[in-house]
Amino acid sequence: MSEIKAGPRLIPLTVALGIILWLFVTTGWRQVFVKEVLGSAYDSQAEHFLRGDVGIDVDDIRHEAMIVNGKVYTYFGPFPAFLRIPLNFLYPHARGKWSRLSGFTAGMISLLAFAGLIRDRLRTTSLRPWQRELIANVSLLGFAFASPLLLLLGNLSIYDEAVIWGFAASIAALFFAYRAWDAAESASPWMLLGFSVSASAALLSRVTFGLPLFLFAPVFLPKLWRHRRFAQLAALVLPILAGGLFYVLLGYARFGTPLGVDYNNYINPTHREFAHQHHTLDLSRVPASVIDYFGIRFPPTEEKAPFLRGERRPYHHPTLYSLDFSETYLSVFWGSSWLLFGAIIGLFFLFTRQGQTFERILAGACAIEAVVILSYYALAQRYSTDLFPLLIVCFLVFLRVNGNILRRTLYIVVALTLFSMVVNSLTTISWLIDSDMNVPPATRATWRTLLGRQP
Secondary structure (H helix, E strand, O other): OOOOOOOOOOHHHHHHHHHHHHHHHOOOOOOOOOOOOOOHHHHHHHHHHHOOOOOOOHHHHHHHOEEEOOEEEOOOOOHHHHHHHHHHHHOHHHOOOOHHHHHHHHHHHHHHHHHHHHHHHHOOOOOOHHHHHHHHHHHHHHHHHOOOHHHHHHOOOHHHHHHHHHHHHHHHHHHHHHHHHHOHHHOOHHHHHHHHHHHHHHHHHOHHHHHHHHHHHHHHHHHHHHOOOHHHHHHHHHHHHHHHHHHHHHHHHHHOOOOOOOHHHEOOHHHHHHHHHHOOEOHHHHHHHHHHHHOOOOOOEOOOOOOEOOOOEEOOOOOOOOOOEEEOOOOHHHHOHHHHHHHHHHHHHHOOOOOOHHHHHHHHHHHHHHHHHHOEOOOEHHHHHHHHHHHHHHHHHHHHOOOOHHHHOHHHHHHHHHHHHHHHHHHHHHHHHHHOOOOOHHHHHHHHHHOOOOO
16 A cells, blocks of 8 residues: 655645635626626526525526526526525525625636545555655645636626535545545445535536436445445435435426426427437537647737637537537647646556546546536537536546656646646636627726726
């Protein structure tokens, strides 16, 4: 068994990153309470929940409404709405303006959970202490600035707020799952409770993030039942059952289906008709989607800051995708090359003697999530976030493996991280100020002024 060493010190960097990301989210403290696009939809949904109703006000959901028998619903997961209930009780004047505080909270949860995962995995490596510190801190920098997290925090409209909470809950669930499994039979009920609550939060934020965690959860059951760990069983099972049952009942109440959505009721005619004819999920889209999300097309350059341009591009596949363009402005190959590099090596070790059954099952569940999003009928940068739980699990295998591989590739990971941070940050800022129609005008104007461009 590998020797357990002291984990890398990540608290100082985590605090520093939290401050930087707060300034990024609030545009330098200038914009905290901001009404993002459809941000009040969650407030409206919360108010309807308190009245025992699952509907939503049409003025708050507008062009994303689902209309069933004359009643208006939303297909977005309800988790952010639950958060609005105590917030609006404490400060009702901020109704419709909680998106940035909500998104920042989710971002910090994901950052802390990722830091915990990195720290725990590196405690058994044969690296020297300074090498563990280096790769841990560099990986945390990469997660903050060379992953979808930066985009999600830069635009917290209803679309990205749902994604960032699903992503954060997913990473938190991974953290608790690893902690619970490492502890074996002595796993704390709190670790299993953390996993099950996080899994339910992921499901109720965005189903694609919750699905693999629900599929993975039964892995704990045989061991807990065999050793009569009933407190741990209750901590694992009860929140999972509650979250799953609420999701199914909500789907039936809104659309008469446990899937939680029925695009035949979508107010958007383009997506509605396409879904009716070609379905929202289709495995035949996977090859084209892989090319889009992992392609080697580098973003266009420009002479003015930020020098790399994030833009939509034509992608006309009328029987595969509902729109004739892709909103994937930067592929994983360029934006998160550090993570992709480690994940590829980790994937190799996953299926050798050094791979653990626990990790193989977890990676398999996350692979289902990746296939689902690759089968989806639209292409967008925020959707690529669903690929990252699988990449992160494989990257953790890469970090855990003892031997010379990690030591020999240490500087490659550092170089790729620094490169990805520059490319992702510049391209994302370009996307936010030039192409993203959901960024508030005041935020866009502030960014343009900071970059020396006309508002």
